[in-house]
Amino acid sequence: MTLIDISPALSPSIAVFPGDSPLTREVLLDLRNDDNLTLSTLRSTVHIGSHLDAPSHYDAEGDTIDAIDLQRCIGPCDVMRIDVERGSVIEELPRDPREERLILATGTHPDPQHWGGDFAGIDPGIIEKLSAAGVRLLGVDTPSVDVASSKDLPAHDACRRTGILILEGLVLDGVADGIYELIALPLKLTGFDASPVRAVLRELE
Template identity: 60%
Template sequence: MIYDISPPISPSLAVWPGDTPPSREVLLDLARGDSVTLSTLRATVHLGSHVDAPSHYGRDGRTIEAQPVERYIGPCEVMRVPVARGATVTPGLLPRPPREPRLLLSTGTYPDTERFNEDFAALSAELIDQLHTAGVRLIGVDTPSVDLFSSKELPAHGRCLAHDMAILEGLVLDAVPEGRYELIALPLKLVGFDASPVRAVLRSLR
């Protein structure tokens, strides 16, 4: 069984305020008698479900093509955390210690991928530190950022940079039961870029 945990990419997909929403320019169209249909995509790379590159939040951080691909494929755990809107997930809110090197947290605080709500939950610096100690190497969230909307210091991004922990944002996890899966969420090899959209899926273990 495969769970698709990516939102649809369309002009109605919400992006961070001020960022570039997706648009499609049709260059050729079978319906107009052209020999093929051919189109151009223009959008932010922080589009829907996406992985951040360290260069997004660290001056000398690796750009997305240099991220090790093994981070984004392999054993993973999904946990639901009872966090309020606008609040921060602290270690005490985790229902159990993580058992896999990739952890996806379902907060339910960003319920509509077509409507950007600024009061989504974030992750605390202490949580990132503790997860790293527990062996987590990729953290995923169902929100547009691992830090609060208003944060300028970006403490969670900062701890991920310090630990070289990969960040996967913008997931859709409400239909996914808690448990262990195989994650597949490979970034495109976009040279010099600060992120890449991904088609993120979870495969049930059998």
């Protein structure tokens, strides 16, 4: 059984959306300073690294992250590589999705430590089509399903209308097109609008 880790490393240097809270670690106790333990405090946006958006992030009536059905976060997943220009909006996919979980590898946010700001977004029409084809979770290797400059967030809104869950911030370098098992469980953060996940793909066969 081979696991492929598709989560970026989380450290204070990981890029977050401009204006969002970066990750910090406050060390309260440290064995290296002769304390009896090492103990630290994490502060961060919940939209850090690989993370699952809760519907409440883009829908005032939407579920918060603790209410997500975990079945949706584990199971067969189609990884689709697409050729797309940085900063553009994806308006067509090269083929139909093969599973209810679909991950798009765009290669437009290649370094999670660097805020490029020119990653690709997804046209809401594609999201409607994916929903009609049975997709219920959409993953991307970018910080958002919308382009960074978007204010009306049409792709998020299409996910709200269709009930598709959004998994963002994946690292898909070297992951081939194909069917895998996805495991990407959010923390049970009561009332929160997202949660970091440790996202992995398990190779089938």
